[in-house]
Amino acid sequence: MHIHLINPNTTAGMTATIRDAGIAIAASGTRVTASQPDSGPVSIEGHFDEAISAVGVTEEIMRMDRESPADAYVIACFGDPGLLAAREITRAPVIGIAEAAFHMAALISTRFSVVTTLGRTVIIAEHLLDQYGFSHQCRRVRAAEIPVLDLEDDGDRALEKIIEESCRARDEDGIGAIVLGCGGMANLTETISREVGLPVVEGVTASVKLAEALVGLGLSTSKVGDLAFPRAKTFTGQFSHLSGL
Numbered sequence: 113m114h115i116h117l118i119n120p121n122t123t124a125g126m127t128a129t130i131r132d133a134g135i136a137i138a139a140s141g142t143r144v145t146a147s148q149p150d151s152g153p154v155s156i157e158g159h160f161d162e163a164i165s166a167v168g169v170t171e172e173i174m175r176m177d178r179e180s181p182a183d184a185y186v187i188a189c190f191g192d193p194g195l196l197a198a199r200e201i202t203r204a205p206v207i208g209i210a211e212a213a214f215h216m217a218a219l220i221s222t223r224f225s226v227v228t229t230l231g232r233t234v235i236i237a238e239h240l241l242d243q244y245g246f247s248h249q250c251r252r253v254r255a256a257e258i259p260v261l262d263l264e265d266d267g268d269r270a271l272e273k274i275i276e277e278s279c280r281a282r283d284e285d286g287i288g289a290i291v292l293g294c295g296g297m298a299n300l301t302e303t304i305s306r307e308v309g310l311p312v313v314e315g316v317t318a319s320v321k322l323a324e325a326l327v328g329l330g331l332s333t334s335k336v337g338d339l340a341f342p343r344a345k346t347f348t349g350q351f352s353h354l355s356g357l
């Protein structure tokens with residue numbers, strides 16, 4: 113099977129980190145590819161960045177479905193930008209890394225905390241916890257206070273701060289697991305788990321395994337109701353190419 117990972121920000125180095133983590137966890141019969149939009153924010157650190165990146169996510173899925181259809185798609189940003197829109201435009205399963213990580217964490221612990229990047233994005237994870245129905249199991253969404261691209265540009269310091277915040281969560285939150293709140297943390301799972309002494313759930317790898325399960329079960333996105341393909345209509349301006357889809 114073919115799983116395609118989409119990094120919604122436009123930083124190729126982070127796409128490579130995401131891709132390598134996906135390849136490492138994939139089953140022997142699974143081919144993992146990855147891409148990022150040509151246009152959009154180099155990092156996603158708030159509501160505005162999320163909104164802009166959602167267009168790039170849907171464009172990437174439409175491009176792949178035209179050129180090299182995947183059996184499943186993963187949106188590899190912890191805000192799950194464009195998730196439902198993406199599910200409308202393809203038959204393949206589409207998994208957001210936050211939703212996947214919450215499900216996996218809930219299967220191995222009764223309480224978990226999330227450690228993400230900047231404090232201003234905490235509310236985004238809190239909104240998703242509420243939307244997906246995991247608020248009662250998540251004790252707290254914490255921020256290591258690192259800009260997203262520090263994961264690429266200042267990795268050692270970023271890792272140190274993520275571990276520090278994860279240890280505070282372990283000591284203060286009464287939890288059994290940690291969820292990593294950024295696609296760019298996809299290569300840090302084992303190190304953080306070893307240093308903190310708790311199971312660590314990371315969304316990219318969780319998504320790949322969930323995608324394998326869905327495809328293996330022969331399940332795809334329902335085209336009945338709200339996730340049916342969009343109603344054909346005229347689009348104007350920079351989106352005119354979407355007319356009549």
Ligand SMILES: O=C(O)C[C@H]1NC(=O)NC1=O
Nearest residue numbers: 155156189190229294295
């Ligand atoms: O929301 C965040 O802090 C993390 C999110 N931003 C990004 O560019 N990739 C992500 O996973």
